[in-house]
Amino acid sequence: MNVSCYERSLNILKEAVVLPVRFPELFAGRNAWRGILLFGPSGAGKTKLVNDSIALTQNSAAVIRAHGNDLVPSNCVRNGCNPESAVVDIFNEVKKTLPKPVILFIDDFECLLNESEKISPEACRRITTELLVQIDDCDKQPGVSVIVAATSKPWDICCPVRKRFDRLVYVTLPDQQTRFAIIKHEFTNFQHNLTDEFFEYLASVTERFSCSDLVMLARDACWNSVRKLQNSSQVQNLMKQDEKMQMNLKNTTGNPSHNQEGRKDSLYQMLNEQSVLKCDVDDALLNMKKSVDDEEIAKFESFNENYGQD
Structure with a gap:
């Protein structure tokens, strides 16, 4: 970076x-x-x-x-x-x-x-x-x-x-060029379809953001995408099935069933494939507040x- x-x-x-x-x-x-x-x-x-x-x-x-x-x-x-x-x-x-x-x-x-x-x-x-x-x-x-x-x-x-x-x-x-580098670097940790042009836009609207603020922005955007997946009907069904299986296991002995492991694998795969979208970043940006004010900078x-x- x-x-x-x-x-x-x-x-x-x-x-x-x-x-x-x-x-x-x-x-x-x-x-x-x-x-x-x-x-x-x-x-x-x-x-x-x-x-x-x-x-x-x-x-x-x-x-x-x-x-x-x-x-x-x-x-x-x-x-x-x-x-x-x-x-x-x-x-x-x-x-x-x-x-x-x-x-x-x-x-x-x-x-x-x-x-x-x-x-x-x-x-x-x-x-x-x-x-x-x-x-x-x-x-x-x-x-x-x-x-x-x-x-x-x-x-x-x-x-x-x-x-x-x-x-x-x-x-x-960080100045604008550095903010661009930090933002782009942070999003390499997540699946996304964001472009350099969008990263340049983010760098231009995050003046007076600290390095920590920019890292938190990327994390919040990632969690916004996970929250949408979590609320989807497909994931809700998988989670309900897993909860039922956990209840059944309390009354039995042995290893979890292949079906349970398969559901977990499906859930992990969906999480890994979930992309961070522009709207996820925009929502995170709306909730972000720069941590350093003008008086402190002066x-x-x-x-x-x-x-x-x-």
Whole structure:
């Protein structure tokens, strides 16, 4: 799948993640990027970009994954708790892996640093301080270690933490060309009679849709076609016959009859042969709502203008 509008972001990740890991000799006497922060709307494809770049390393590095929420102990509001313990543990895992190349990916990074019912102000301060210490300590270790973080709320990340990342990369919503590629790719998973011309139309009317929105659109269209089949008289009869057979089996022993297996095979065949039609997609589109509003996009663009380094 060609994700043209992500090529810039992917190239930055190649430079920061892939090249130092696969060709460390290129960076002899040079400082490779040690930290990349990807920011953008939820569902814009940040995690996919990271996964694609990791795949390009061809298993040349250990990969450690974490979620911001997972690094905050659930009891860290209690007195006597060590709220920074999970942060220490995961960075110790990184250091144990060195000097072998290692990539640490933290998704939903802002969850680690935000005050909430789960994180008291004091716990938040201690976690932030420990995170800064651990990042600095990793920089002093021999070998290649790259920290990649993704967030949908970059404005919640304080300046000292933000400055620990060499590059702040804005992952935008897909443009029309990319939406076309995503939509066409998603419909390859289903039987359909849709044309490229129709996919181009869908790409033109889904402006400000995220990657996740487009995936959901394809799934909803598929389910619309399945619902029509489910309500057909032929399928209803097959399902009733199968229910009767199940009731009979409760009072007998042995394997299901050949007739029952034949009915199931017929049902599966009809499901596999059911095509997604334009009307199924149109109905799904009517019920879809874009998950990112204009106000949020303006906020991301303002942040990128002030802090983005892509």
